[in-house]
Amino acid sequence: MPIDLRSDTVTLPTPAMRQAMANAEVGDDVYGEDPTVNRLEELSAKMLGKDAGLFVSSGTMGNLASLLAHCGRGQEAILGDQSHIYVYENGAASALGGIVYLPVRTEVDGTLALEALEGAVHSPAHNYHMFHYAPPGVICLENTHNRCGGVVLTPEYFAEVAAIAARHGLPVHLDGARLFNAAVALGRPVTDWTRHVTSIQLCLSKGLGAPVGSVIVGPKEFMWRARRMRKILGGGMRQAGIIAAGGLFALTQMVDRLREDHANAQILAQGLASFPGVSLDPPRVETNIVVFNVGSAEGAEALAGALEREGVLVSNFGGGRLRLVTHFGISAEDCHRAVDTIRKVRQPV
C-alpha cells in the first residue's frame, strides 16, 4: 500500500463506520423520510449553531447550492483569488447560475484584507454610480485555507468580516471544508466562527473520514432555497441514509482525532525543514496540510515522480510547491517513512 498524502479524502472508512453504514435505517430522502439523513442534518445544524442542515454529495455541490441560494443571476460573489471555490470548482456558480465572481487577493494567511474586501463591495453605501456595477450577493470565506497551506483564520477576523457584511446587508458563506481542523488547532468551539457567518459548507469526507458527503447549514429561509438548488443540481438522493450514516459517525467519533493528523503533519514539517533547498510554504504548519517548495516546477515534478515510484504519493501544487495532507489511516510511522523517502530520492535539479 502506498503512503497516500495527496489529499485527506483518500481514507477508507473505519470498520466501525462501515458497520454503522451497513446498519443504517433508510427511507426516501427526497420526501424527507430518511431517518438517518434527518438525524445527520439536525445534528450538523446543532453542532454548527444554525437552524437547519442539508446533506449534499460533495463540498463542491455544497458551495454551489449555497451560492445559488444566496445570489441571483448577475449578482456578485466576493471571494478570495486563492479560494477553493474560485480556483478549483470550475466556475460552477458562474456557469450554472450566472453569478459573477469578484475575486479579492487572498493574503498569505488566508484572509482577505479588510480594506480590500470593503472596497470590493459595490453597494450604495459607497456612493458608486450603482447602475454600472453588478450588485453584491455574498461574501465567501474559507477555513482552514487549503491553498494557503491549511492556515487557520481566527474568529476575531470573522467578526471583522461580519461587520463589513452587516454594513452592506450581505450574507457571508463559509467554505468550512476543514472547519473542525481550525477548531481543534485553536482549541475553540466551531460556533466561535459560525456565529459570524450565514451559511457553512462542511465536508464530512476529508479529515472526518466519511467516504462521501458534506452538509450545508444556515438559517431556515436560506436552507429552503438551498434544498431547491440541490434538487435542481440533481442532488436529491433517495435512500441516502447509507452514506449519511458515515457522516453521522464522522461528526460524533472522528472530530477529536484530527489532533493526531496535526501532530503527524508536524513530523513531516520538521523533517522537511531540515533539508537544504527545501522551504516550508507557509513556514508554520498549523493543521493537517504541509506545503513545501523545492525551488522550481521541474524539481517539484521530478520529486513527485520519484516519490511515487517509491510508494509515497504527494500532490503538485504548482510553482515548485508540493502538498502533503495527513488523515485517518496515515500513522506517525508513515510520516517518518515519507520523510526518509524524500531524503533518499531528493536530487537537486
Ligand SMILES: Cc1ncc(COP(=O)(O)O)c(C=O)c1O
Ligand atoms: C477548501 C475546500 N473546499 C471545498 C472542497 C470540495 O470538496 P469536494 O471534493 O467534496 O467537492 C475542497 C476539496 O478539496 C476543499 O479543499
